[in-house]
Amino acid sequence: MSVRKKSADPKGVLTGVHYLDGDYAIAEGALAAGCRFFAGYPITPSTETAERFAERIPLVGGVFIQMEDEIASVAALIGASWAGVKSMTVTSGPGFSLMMENIGLACMMEVPIVIANVQRGGPSTGLPTLTGQGDMMQVRWGSHGDYEIIALSPDSPQECFDLTIKAFNLSEMYRVPVFIMTDECVGHMHEKVVIPPAEEIEIVERKWYEGPKDKYLPYKPDVDLVPFMVKAGDGYRFHTTGLTHDERGYPVINAECQNWCVRHICDKIRLNADKIIEYREDETDTAEIVVVSYGITSRVAWKAIQDARKAGIKVGSLRLITVWPFPEKKIEELAGKIKAFVVPEINLGQIKREVERAAKGKAPVYPVSHCGGWVHNPNDILKVIKEAAK
Amino acid sequence: MKPEDRLEEKHPMEEFLRMDRMPHIWCSGCGIGIVVTSFIEALQKSGLDPDKVCVVSGIGCTGRVAGYLRLDSFHTTHGRPVPFATGLKLANPELKVVVFSGDGDIVGIGGNHFIHAARRNMDLVVICVNNFNYAMTGGQVAATSPIGANLSTAPYGNFEYPFNLPYLAEASGATYVARWTCLHIRRVTKSIQEALQKRGFSFIEVITPCVTLYARRNRLGDGLNLLRYYYENSEIRHGADTRTLDIGYQGKIIVGKFVDIEKPTFLDCMNNHLRKVLGNKYQPWGVKS
Numbered sequence: 001m002s003v004r005k006k007s008a009d010p011k012g013v014l015t016g017v018h019y020l021d022g023d024y025a026i027a028e029g030a031l032a033a034g035c036r037f038f039a040g041y042p043i044t045p046s047t048e049t050a051e052r053f054a055e056r057i058p059l060v061g062g063v064f065i066q067m068e069d070e071i072a073s074v075a076a077l078i079g080a081s082w083a084g085v086k087s088m089t090v091t092s093g094p095g096f097s098l099m100m101e102n103i104g105l106a107c108m109m110e111v112p113i114v115i116a117n118v119q120r121g122g123p124s125t126g127l128p129t130l131t132g133q134g135d136m137m138q139v140r141w142g143s144h145g146d147y148e149i150i151a152l153s154p155d156s157p158q159e160c161f162d163l164t165i166k167a168f169n170l171s172e173m174y175r176v177p178v179f180i181m182t183d184e185c186v187g188h189m190h191e192k193v194v195i196p197p198a199e200e201i202e203i204v205e206r207k208w209y210e211g212p213k214d215k216y217l218p219y220k221p222d223v224d225l226v227p228f229m230v231k232a233g234d235g236y237r238f239h240t241t242g243l244t245h246d247e248r249g250y251p252v253i254n255a256e257c258q259n260w261c262v263r264h265i266c267d268k269i270r271l272n273a274d275k276i277i278e279y280r281e282d283e284t285d286t287a288e289i290v291v292v293s294y295g296i297t298s299r300v301a302w303k304a305i306q307d308a309r310k311a312g313i314k315v316g317s318l319r320l321i322t323v324w325p326f327p328e329k330k331i332e333e334l335a336g337k338i339k340a341f342v343v344p345e346i347n348l349g350q351i352k353r354e355v356e357r358a359a360k361g362k363a364p365v366y367p368v369s370h371c372g373g374w375v376h377n378p379n380d381i382l383k384v385i386k387e388a389a390k
Numbered sequence: 391m392k393p394e395d396r397l398e399e400k401h402p403m404e405e406f407l408r409m410d411r412m413p414h415i416w417c418s419g420c421g422i423g424i425v426v427t428s429f430i431e432a433l434q435k436s437g438l439d440p441d442k443v444c445v446v447s448g449i450g451c452t453g454r455v456a457g458y459l460r461l462d463s464f465h466t467t468h469g470r471p472v473p474f475a476t477g478l479k480l481a482n483p484e485l486k487v488v489v490f491s492g493d494g495d496i497v498g499i500g501g502n503h504f505i506h507a508a509r510r511n512m513d514l515v516v517i518c519v520n521n522f523n524y525a526m527t528g529g530q531v532a533a534t535s536p537i538g539a540n541l542s543t544a545p546y547g548n549f550e551y552p553f554n555l556p557y558l559a560e561a562s563g564a565t566y567v568a569r570w571t572c573l574h575i576r577r578v579t580k581s582i583q584e585a586l587q588k589r590g591f592s593f594i595e596v597i598t599p600c601v602t603l604y605a606r607r608n609r610l611g612d613g614l615n616l617l618r619y620y621y622e623n624s625e626i627r628h629g630a631d632t633r634t635l636d637i638g639y640q641g642k643i644i645v646g647k648f649v650d651i652e653k654p655t656f657l658d659c660m661n662n663h664l665r666k667v668l669g670n671k672y673q674p675w676g677v678k679s
Contacts, residue, residue, distance in 0.1 A: 079477025
């Protein structure tokens, strides 16, 4: 299936060189991607994205609405997306927990929406103003049942901008919720952000159905497994539900349809994983130790990697841009060639376990974990690299 | 002649029903189907383009309405049809968006969304079928269950104060508020039609029998007995003070149209305010230029 692409609508693109924090860069990325509907609820440390959107959207044309809670926010996004408008919200830990219910609905209804989680220390109210990476498993498994999502992890305000556009493109391409899993540090970090001219920004269009109206089936998989979509008000008189459903979108409550329906929403991501997954490698081909990192931690790890190289250790870096679907093939391939993995992250080993699973025992995995509130000291990572290299 | 060609076997409302999903799941004696019939009739009379009408339901017996209406129809999560409808309406203001769900869905689990949508005067029609209990899950106590009624999670009788829905709707900012029982078919139809033709947050409560659970547990008889109860105990009092509309167990039901006022909607307020503040820089949304 060929993907339909076009350049960005210049109305939303603030072309130029800016000095922005990660939260603002997410709002600008969304506007550049064509997002015209934002429903959200204020929560530290993500609120600046909502504020920026509220300020900018009246000048671009669209809707900002502050909802009564995060449950309502995601419900509103799904409604808006069915009306054909690209939609997003932003939150942090406690709000993310509230969103889980309708994230499941978006997966089941196969609706493109984008959610940014500016992570803070958890659980519960935790550390509202301090960083964390503790929601990496929640984003993958937080709603009930089997499903698949896509999650990206930016490590700078520039990447917040770039990956927000990518998030919208993937979301439209696969009819799936896409998450920008950033954190307080990147969210509040000010750096140079280059916003290119609109014609240089590639936008993926939704897979609109164009056949006869009475033949439309909202959940009939196309060759790439992603069904075509229509929008409300165009006369298709379609039905969609959070219940297990058939190709028509009609509820069918039995094991056979459940198997078809759930495998379908999982397979369209799993079988397209190679096309979705993006990572950055540095000297992994000659490495004995590979540091697997993502988000803010990859920037701290970079210092440790350089120091280790100075000390004569052959260290490579595998930085995850896409955390979900997880690049398990890449990890397994590296595992067969290297001595060990080192996984620094601001949680107690969420992605470390995933690396272990993918490495299939071919290489040991050394965690560098803490519970949040600060970024790693590069020396702590260096220490573990040295230990792993022994 | 093939059976499908026989005119008399065609349901007169077939254009608006998903006949391929019949028979429906509602019990005999249930009132939801009556409200659906009233809705379709109101829609036909309203002159609205059905292709531009969306129905959003939540979870529960009434939550199944979206699945049977041949319109763009959305069966969402429990309690969330109002915010879902909010997104749908704001993203495409040309749509007429109707929330069709039950009392447990709209004012139980979804109560917070309900009051906020009313407060914003979101341009939605909310039809709330009130059967005094959580019927889909087996007759549990609800935010609308009258004091003294027996429910499966209030086996010794309910002792919680129930919501007075028209009062809640008016106090929250609704611009149209009516209550009927499903016995008042023509009046339900008229209210829905008025709401469809009006802009703003419209709320219509329709009291219906739940024969299988509420009536059985309380030994109130069958559907006909309950309609007789409505007939004998409901009193039409248009414009009544909504503070006086509490419903006691098997008590009097005051019905009527209580509120019908004009007030700018959320989108009116947004467009007017931002145009005033930002002038020509403002890019209006959903306004035909």
